Amino acid sequence: MRTVLALFFILFTTFINAQNDSKNSDAYVKRLVNLIRENNNNRIKSMSYIQEALRFEKEIADSTRIELYVTAGNCYKDQESYYLALSYYYKALEIKNEKESNRSFSILNNIGGCYYFMGNYKKARYFWESALKKFESNKSSQNVEGSLIYNNLAVLEKEHGNYARALEMLKEFLKRNEKLKDTFNIIIAYENIADVNVKLKEQDLAISNLSKGIGLAKKIKSDYDLASLYTDIGNIYLSQPSRKDSSYYYLSSAFNIANRSDFSDIKLSSSEKLVSYFENQKDYKSALYYLHIAKSLSEATINKENAKKVSRLESEFEEKNKQKELLQQQKKRERYFISGMVLLLLFSVIVFLMFKLQKSKSEKKATENKLLAKKLDEKNKELANNAIKMMQASEIFQTTQKELKEMDPKYEDDRKMISRIIMDFKKGSQALNKSEFEKLFIETDEDFYKKLLDKYPSLTKNELRLCVFLRQNLSSKEISAITQQSPHSIVVARSRLRKKLGLEESQSISNFLIQF
Secondary structure (H helix, E strand, O other), rough: OOHHHHHHHHHHHHHHHHHHHHHHHHHHHHHHHHHHHOOOOOOOHHHHEEEEEEEOOOOOHHHHHHHHHHHOOOOOHHOOOOHHHHHHHHHHHHHHHHHHHHHHHHHHHHHHHHHHOOOOOOHHHHHHHHHHHHHHHOOOOOOOOHHHHHHHHHHHHHOOHHHHHHHHHHHHHHHHHHHHHOOOHHHHHHHHHHHHHOOOOHHHHHHHHHHHHHHHHHHHHHHHHHHHHHHHHHHHHHHHHHHHHHHHHHHHHHHHHHHHHHOOHHHHHHHHHHHHHHOOOOOOOHHHHHHHHHHHHHHHHHHHHHHHHHHHHHHHHHHHHHHHHHHHHHHHHHHHHHHHHHHHHHHHHHHHHHHHHHHHHHHHHHHHHHHHHHHHHHHHHHHHHHHHHHHHHHHHHHHHHHHHOOOOOOOHHHHHHHHHHHHHHHHHHHHHHHHHHHHHHHOOOOOHHHHHHHHHHHOOOHHHHHHHHHHHHOHHHHHHHHHHHOOOHHHHHHHHHHHHHHOOOOHHHHHHHOOO
16 A cells, blocks of 8 residues: 555656646747747757757647747748748647647648749648638638738739639738738738739739839838839839830839848849840940849859758758657657556556565465464363363272272282272373373474473473473363372472573463463
8 A cells, every 4th residue: 555655656746747847848948939030040040949949849738839830830931941841830730720720720821832832833722722711710810820821822823824813812812901900911912913913914003003012111111122112113114115214213223222232132133124124225334234233143042042952951951860869869768658667567566466475475374373273272172171081080090099998808819909900090090191191292282392492492391291281271280180290299390490481470370381
């Protein structure tokens, strides 16, 4: 019972410690997630924080684990490591579906984005449409992140030539963000709608939508959006011979903003458009100037893309190694856990078997003691009964001898016969007493003699016999009758035995001998 209570206490303490460790790990991982977001542009730092956080992924709450997986997925997606990003998004989706499936639209949207950038448009459409269904079925669907699903699907529809469907999705995207008052997404909506207008040869509508976007970009002072919109509207004017001056104004403005703010992508696209503009104007010197800029930017972009590819390969290689290491650590922990459980189980079985064995031994010993006590009791009764019979027989012999001695026969032959009868009585009485006593002496509890001799090795055979009688609480008279010794001899023998046993006069010798 004590062992069971001790095991319960250990398990309970372990559970409490695990709960406290889990809370501490949860808070620590949340801090790491924030650091990952803050250092998203620093690949080395962000990767380091991700790996550190993943060490505790089994010890944190499901909500924190989802947040960690999504953040890691976003980080890898930004680094164009789409396979790694997908692995974390899928982990997050699995937990999210178990907890609140109707709110998994954000993760589904991210998965669709990875497939889109990987060129798998079929899967991208599947996940974006699944995300849209979840988003629209959710009661709290007024969500900026969720509204991006409309824009993503619109881009996909536009690339497949489904311009009507693309416009429908973009108008919904614009409407939702106007309600949410998200200016950045409203600018994106106007720019993408204008792009569809261009595809539909609706240049005036395109210019109108881009102008609305330019007004909002100026309002929030977003240079990047402003440069991008200037490039788009300048490109539209480029195709209109009567608006070439406007084209130059917007394209040069876009180039200057991009050059000043180091927006290399916009600087590249605006410089390429300016090359076309100056070629049309037959200003080859200016065209050559912007061509050199475009070429250098193009090469820089290619180098940057190559660097990204190398970085992506390095990240994937490092991630695989980390995953392998984590897997090995997990397997190691599982082995330790299983070994611990096996040892605990084995220990419990051993304790149980020892308990059962001890109980069995105790029960067997108790049964044996009970049988021995019963046997001893029977022997003691037999000894007592025989002692009584011997005493009675001795009294009869003595009475008969006395009566025979008192007889006074006339003839010598009669006197000789009576003497012979008296002698035979004496011999028979002594033989009976001796044989019966020896039998009982041997059959009486052997442990009694062994224990007595272990403590008092100097005891003689006669003293041992006397101890047997005294243990039965027989009187000196009864012992005298059995042993055919005088009562005085028995008293003297008792006195000597008491001294050998070291007993005081006040101590009962019978009670003392019962202890053995």
